[in-house]
Each structure stands twice: as structure tokens, then as C-alpha cells.
């Protein structure tokens with residue numbers, strides 16, 4: 114799972130009002146090269162919760178991102194490369210996602226988060 | 236004839252290791268799913284600007300449908316309830332991210348962040364109550380409600396599905412409408428029992444007048460298209476005659492129709508009226524007469540019981 118997806122996922126448990134962002138528990142991460150696509154980054158940027166991406170990247174051992182980001186930075190090639198790397202190349206392979214409100218643990222195995230809810234959570 | 240898979244077992248059990256492998260190694264299935272996905276992507280009608288988008292593949296299975304999204308340069312997130320199907324997707328090196336989840340529990344995604352969604356041959360599974368605690372209506376509402384929320388305003392969804400019968404189609408469509416979607420149903424090859432395919436095409440929010448109308452396909456593989464000039468209140472819809480070779484196509488003029496500006500939902504569910512997708516309303520009689528020429532199109536009907544499931548045509552409504 115890439116941080117792009119982590120940035121979109123939120124805990125869906127019944128009664129939870131703020132299930133975002135899920136905290137990362139990283140047992141194993143991998144880096145997978147993907148082709149750079151500046152247009153995609155520009156298109157997705159306004160939808161990204163920056164703080165969540167920043168914290169997730171740090172949890173994955175990548176401290177390259179600036180504290181704050183604005184749309185004007187999208188003209189900067191160096192910024193785009195870092196954004197690209199954090200968003201699309203870092204994969205959480207083994208570990209878990211933790212609901213910020215309830216502490217419920219959603220395990221991640223082989224890169225796939227298990228977001229299935231128990232019956233009493235629906 | 237084997238009974239419908241949905242009748243045999245819950246999806247997470249039906250698509251076990253053996254079935255998942257069988258499914259994904261059948262060249263016939265691979266070909267069909269690829270065709271359906273291409274068609275869904277076409278109906279999704281993303282802006283033609285070459286920019287890759289973030290899409291959902293709902294019930295992504297072993298990644299056959301997602302492959303089409305990747306081939307078209309899009310990023311995607313795939314959701315599926317079957318572990319075995321997702322395992323095969325990993326084996327096939329699906330480029331999207333995979334999430335094990337039950338769409339009937341709602342999608343755990345942040346509001347407004349997804350550019351569009353497709354679903355190929357999956358959503359009819361929600362109509363089956365395989366546990367006593369499963370209420371199909373509630374599960375459909377949870378699904379469509381959360382789907383609506385996670386999409387960007389104006390984003391579209393195309394769901395290719397195999398409704399078992401008319402009641403199922405109506406249950407699915409009305410759940411979508413209640414969640415705030417507008418849109419319509421495209422039935423490709425409506426005359427052929429085998430080739431007939433249903434695509435429920437939804438827009439997040441009221442229809443946008445500037446959106447392009449998707450083309451419809453006829454039973455003989457020919458297609459008819461429908462265009463409208465968007466320059467004012469009284470619109471003229473042109474319908475190209477279906478059987479003719481492209482160049483010689485004669486443009487048939489339909490009688491004038493009025494552009495509806497209010498959103499579909501403002502109309503209430505009660506009265507059976509039919510709308511062409513681009514929110515051009517035609518009188519009931521007219522659209523039903525034309526329907527025979529059109530074969531398929533994006534049509535809004537506030538009362539789905541006018542759809543004849545055997546022919547895919549909307550019948551007359553009183």
C-alpha cells in the first residue's frame with residue numbers, strides 16, 4: 114500500500130467521527146520505482162492532507178518532505194520529486210493501520226490492509 | 236446451466252483459491268472482463284486531457300479490470316472482499332493498491348478525494364443476504380452513501396452489473412439515487428440474451444449540462460450516438476441512424492425538446508418520466524417511441540418499473 118492510498122483511507126467503524134488519519138505501524142516497508150508523472154501530482158495535490166502524508170512518510174523512515182506545502186511549490190522540480198517519492202514509491206508491506214479514535218488495529222499483510230469490520234463495528 | 240454464483244456462497248467463500256485461479260486463467264473471462272472494463276472507462280468519460288486520475292475499482296478481484304485502468308495511465312485503489320482474488324492480483328503485479336474490504340460495510344475513504352470509480356461484475360453481490368445480519372437494502376445504502384461522499388463533486392461512477400431480475404435493478408438504482416447520485420442506465424446489446432450488458436452510470440451531484448453523452452451500442456455491434464448542441468433553452472437532439480456506414484449517416488432530427496435545468500432529484504420519485512441523461516427532458520410518449528431507434532442511451536427514469544428487463548427497453552408508462 115502506497116501513502117497515496119493511506120492518505121485517502123479512514124476508519125469506517127460505526128460511531129467513529131474522525132477516523133483519519135490512520136496511524137502507521139511499520140514492520141516492513143519497500144520502495145518500488147514508478148514512472149514520474151508531474152500532471153498526476155498536480156491534479157492530486159489539492160486533495161492530499163499534507164500533515165498526514167508528512168507524518169506517514171516519517172513513520173516510513175523518509176524525512177524529505179517540507180513541513181508545509183502549497184500549490185505554488187508544484188512548479189519546483191525538486192519538490193515534485195520528493196512528493197512523488199513519498200506518495201507513490203514508499204509501500205507499507207507489513208504492519209498495521211490504527212484507528213485514531215478507537216485504537217482498533219487493521220493489519221497489513223503483503224501490502225494489503227485488511228479493513229473488514231467485525232459485525233459489531235458496522 | 237449453472238446457477239448464479241451469488242446463489243452458491245458468500246463472495247469471500249465463492250472466490251476461494253481454486254475459483255480465483257480458475258477465474259483468472261480463463262482466457263474467455265480475461266477477454267470479457269477487459270472488454271467490459273474498457274467500455275466502463277469509456278462511459279466514465281473522463282476529461283480528454285491525458286492527465287491520469289485517481290480511480291476506484293470496486294470489487295477489483297484479481298485485477299483484470301484494474302489492468303485496463305493502468306493501461307490507460309490511471310492510478311487506482313481496488314477493493315475486494317476475497318482474499319484469494321487479491322492474492323492473485325498480487326501475483327499478477329496489479330499496479331493499483333489493494334484493500335481487503337466489504338463494500339456493503341461502506342467504503343472507508345475520506346470525503347471528496349476520488350476522481351471516479353468503476354465496478355465490473357461485482358455490485359449484484361450486494362443484493363444477496365448471505366447472513367441473517369445482512370440486509371441488502373442497508374448494505375446498498377452504506378455502499379452508495381459512502382461512495383458518494385468519497386467522490387469529488389461531479390465525479391462519475393460506472394457500475395457494470397448482472398442484475399438477477401428487475402426488482403434487483405430497481406433496488407440498486409434507487410439506493411444510488413437516494414444517496415444523491417444522478418445518472419442513468421446504459422444497456423448494451425439489449426436484444427441479445429448473452430451479450431446484453433447493464434452499465435449503471437452515475438454522477439456525483441446533479442447532471443452537468445456540459446458533459447458529453449456516451450455512445451450506445453446496438454445488438455449488431457453498430458453504434459448509434461446522440462448529440463446535443465448546448466446553446467440554450469430549446470435543444471435539438473440529433474440521432475444518427477444506426478445501420479448506416481459512418482460516412483453516409485443521415486442525421487435525423489428529433490422534435491424539439493426542452494432543456495431541464497433543475498437537478499433530477501428535485502423531481503421526486505413518484506411520477507414516471509424519462510429523461511435523456513444530459514437532463515434534456517422529452518415527453519413520455521416521445522422518448523418511448525424514439526427509444527426503439529436509440530437501442531440504448533443514458534436515460535433517467537424516476538420510476539424504474541417502466542423498464543422491461545426482458546428487452547432492456549423502457550416500456551410505456553401511464
Ligand SMILES: C[S@@+](CC[C@H](N)C(=O)[O-])C[C@H]1O[C@@H](n2cnc3c(N)ncnc32)[C@H](O)[C@@H]1O
Pocket residue numbers: 246247250268293294295296297298299300314315316317320336337338339354355356357360361
Ligand atoms: C466476477 S468478479 C469481478 C472481478 C473484477 N472486477 C474483474 O473484472 O475481473 C466479482 C468480484 O466482486 C467481489 N465482491 C463481491 N461482493 C463483494 C463485497 N461485498 N465487497 C467487496 N467485493 C465484493 C468478489 O470477491 C469478486 O472478486
